[in-house]
Amino acid sequence: MVFAFLYLPILVLIVFSFNDSRFGATWEGFTLRWYGVLAARSDVREALGNTLLVALSSTVISTVLGTLVGLGLWRYSFRFRTGLTFLLVLPIVIPDVVMGVSLLMFYALVRSGLELTGWTFDNGFWTVMLAHVTFQISYVALTVRSRLAGYGPELEEAARDLGANGVQSFLRVILPLALPGVLAGALLAFTLSLDDFVVTYFTSGSGFRTLPVVIYTSVRRGVTPDINALSTLLVLFTVVAILVGNAILRPRRGRA
């Protein structure tokens, strides 16, 4: 039924990655040559490195910032709380394409402003990484906050009464409680970065490509069997990652 619908395309993809035919529609025997073609593509290797570099660095930054925001939302009540919630929900609900193009124009404006000082930059690693942090912060903050939602501020007061100072109560009491939320948020942020195409596409410039951007440009030119091979490897990686993640984080699940 529905699961057949979900898996049919993936199975077809895997089968055709071993198909010895340039145009894929018919089965012409088993081959591994598309994996060879793939291995020879230096742009794919470079894009893989870029993808991981962006995902790792943006996840570290957004996890720190998002965790702090999540803690603040949980711990304090303040006047512009609704406004801040709206600000956090905005990157999640705003269409990707809008976020991408607004950052593209923002970077262009900053660049032309900087040109007056004789200092300039190209779109590339930094512009993409900063953009990814922007949509990741919300997911981390909301995950951390919902993890802590069941606990009241008495928790921190109790730690204080027992003689802990602010830093100690944070490190010894609050952070360990929030940690599953922090990890889940970080995992979500990391996968969102790996998967993102639209925002990356608009903020990456011409010299810096991530895997989704490479896949998009290949797919637009038509079916290429080495992309089937790449996709198969990525599906395999996803399955392994989910099984490992599921084993480690047993009682919890990622959410989007």
Added chain:
Amino acid sequence: MLTLRRFLATLGPGTLWLVAFLVVPLLVMLGYSLLTRTDLAQVGPPWTLENWGRVFGYDALFQEWVTDNLRVLGRSLWIAGASTLLCVLMGYPLAFYIARQDARRKNLLLLLLIIPFWTNFLIRVYAWILILRPFDLVPSLTATFLGMVYAFLPFFVLPVYASAEKVDWRLLEAAQDLGASPVRAFFAAVFPQTLPGLVAGLLLTFIPALGTFVVSDILGGAKTALIGNLIQNQFGQAGDWPYGSALSFLLMGVVLLGLWLYARTAGQKGLEELV
């Protein structure tokens, strides 16, 4: 109490980041939408409302109204709406089916659902080319629908599942004991309990389906060009940033209007629970 020092230590850095890389860029986009395109992808004064007029169909050059844009918007709304409806038809029963299983089977089914969900979006869309091409269905409207439903179905199923899992089934029994038919009992006792998940799922499916340019670009061809494609084109080939900015505001306006309507019915708490 939130003092300035505490603000700077917790909420401050993240808030400043979002202001710098989200709010300011949107304001920059607002500025661009009021400027004139000079050269290819170059913008400058004079300040004008022409781009906003164009978005709603007024052609300043020929001083006449054209409906092209509104047609694209209408098409985007109906394709996204129909895709969302298909997701509901497939996903709602599926979410219930999963929620009713015993714990082990439930985990297995969820895992099976999450694997395609975490598989790269482009790969999921691209896989349909391989299946549909032998039937000469790429590009076509059918392909677009299949791609949309396939890409966004998990966004719908997961929140509905979260609601369905929490359903208090005793209410269903009570309704049946009181003589309600199974269908009536379901809609009176169970359906309302899943409403938060259903609405969250609807929005999480409809919004990306409305804004996408990838699915329609890869599977749909020119006849299914959506507002996302129109925007992308202004920042690619057409090189008309001011017009693209105004179109982006139109898309954002439609999305925010939908959310506002939702927040009005579900309250602010509902908006927080959505994500």
